[in-house]
Amino acid sequence: MPFVSIVMPVYNEVPGPGDDSLSVRIHALIELLRQGDDLLLVDGGSTDHSWATLQLLAVHPQVTAIQSGKGRAQQMNSGAARAGGEVLLFLHADTALNSEAWSAFLTKLNECLWGRFDVRIEGKSAWLPVVAWFMNRRSRLSKIGTGDQALFVSRALFNRVGGFPDQSLMEDIELCKRLKRVAPRQFLAISSPVFTSGRRWDLNGAWATILLMWRFRFLYWRGVSAETLAKLYADTRQKSPLTVAVFAKYPYPGRVKTRLAPLLGAEQCAAFARYLLLSTLDKLQGMNVVLWTDGGSDQQWAELLRGRAVQRCVQPEGHLGKRMQTAVETHLKRSELVLLLGPDAIEFTQADLHELQRAARQCGLAFVPAHDGGYVALACNRNVPEIFSASIAWGTASVAEQTRAALQQQHLSAVWLPSQLDIDEPADLDRAIELGCLPVDWPVRYQATE
Template identity: 35%
Template sequence: MISIVIPVLNEASHIKEVLNHTLSLAGDFEIIVVDGGSEDETMKIVDSFPVVQTCSSVRGRSHQMNAGAALAKGEILLFLHADTFLPDNSLLKIMAVMKKESLVGGSFFLKFDHKHWILSFYTGLSKINSSFFTYGDHAIFIRNSVFKKIEGYKPLSFMEDIEIQFRLKREGKFVKLPVGVVTSARRFVEAGPVKQFFLDVFLVGLYHIGFSADSLKRFYKDWNSSIKLKEQNNE
């Protein structure tokens, strides 16, 4: 079984559609939504899906994903962003590839719900099986036993998706599946696609050469925080 862990924070605009789509997929799976303190209708929407398990945790993706993993019953953990759609037969593909005992996990590549040349270029880069081009919105999946062995995500404020790949690859092989998830391009649209792309590459590059996640986090704006700030300014 696959345990799909979805960390959420003020995701009322996307979570219903994502849950409906995910529940329509073929395969043996459970869904665990972990709330980091949403102040909108997110959890009211989630609670309308009785088959979806919920819990709350300290805010922050690393904390939320660890909390969800602690409740998971599946042999495989799949960490899914609340604005991201898995491809058809994705769960069956994961179960098939993870029959290889040498694999500790993997991810999909990334496609966007918005057309722009830089986003198409980004999609091409995301097909490369490297921690430099593989992030949390690619829907990372990990063998549960290995996740427990490495003690899950480190409690980082940023770059937790890249850091865990360093430790996973010491345990075995990490695969990039030749199919793509579709995610919202909202942060690219808000900041400007070219500006956001080069910011992402710059920050990931600095992290790879030794800059701490906390020192880089201040240059990366949380989408949910920006929404809340706009709402407060409009009141």
């Protein structure tokens, strides 16, 4: 029986050390490999933790991790060139191959020249089973598969047609067209499905995604180049995995942390606000952070930030909900997930950030509530206007309660993680020092002359 090489292109699949679902899928895949099979993990220049993760996975003797230029066609061709098997199976990083599908594939291996699996799409939309049914039916009739269906081909035939074409989009369609011309009767459709992520449909809407994909297929059929289509295509992998939006006022004495004034005085309140902001930004170092500011000139902020690599946006006029909604709408255009954070979330750690990300990726919306009735952080993969409404009493102890009620009224679910301390009252300051999340010497940590 021929040996199989599984080739997986990877790009920005591991946002952080604590947010790694890729390794789980890879370990499950390794369990399927027979003696003589191998797995090629091909990174396309990821900017997150993907490459480091692939290197750790490559300690297994049947796993090889390599790097190539960005683009699935280029990555899969690079993997195929290093593969040892007589049959190549191309599996996207967000597609899972289970034991049932693998066993069905192995039973057909001796007659294998090329083909694809049926697919099931995992996501929230009720339309996804319908989408998958039409995908599977259409490809059986047309003998044109897609990358989500895990294409496979004998090495000899793959080399004969020249591998994947060097194009940034529709490379799977073009490969199938070439294979169909050369070996139309050797096409195999495996009924046991692979399972692929429905993140495109969930993020952009089922019907919008369906119409977009069919529009692109039509344009490609009409002769529009793959390069032209690629410039138009807003694939979720072209978005950054996460943007953290931090909201802060410029620390003018008398304008920030005023409830602490009886204990600290106006000048020390400003110094404390400065400490909270700069320590939060340093805690988020290396992440995609945007600072949404209220007050202060460009020069003042430049002097305060002291060269920290942080993009800055000015908060719009209006209540806090409107300001947060503006940030969410802005960043979801370029990011899969947006996390809103205030600098007084003194207990919030990197571990909390990763947990909040995981919850939001699973549910779409996740909060870290505050002990005082508000919330210290919010993460979402879509805009939910109801939670930013003017009807919520912003700045009061009823914010979290009213947010839960708004979600319930819209029949929307969210994950609420354990509550944390934020610092507004003098007692909060003592409690933070007691918990160890605020150093006693905070006044000298970020002095104005740093």
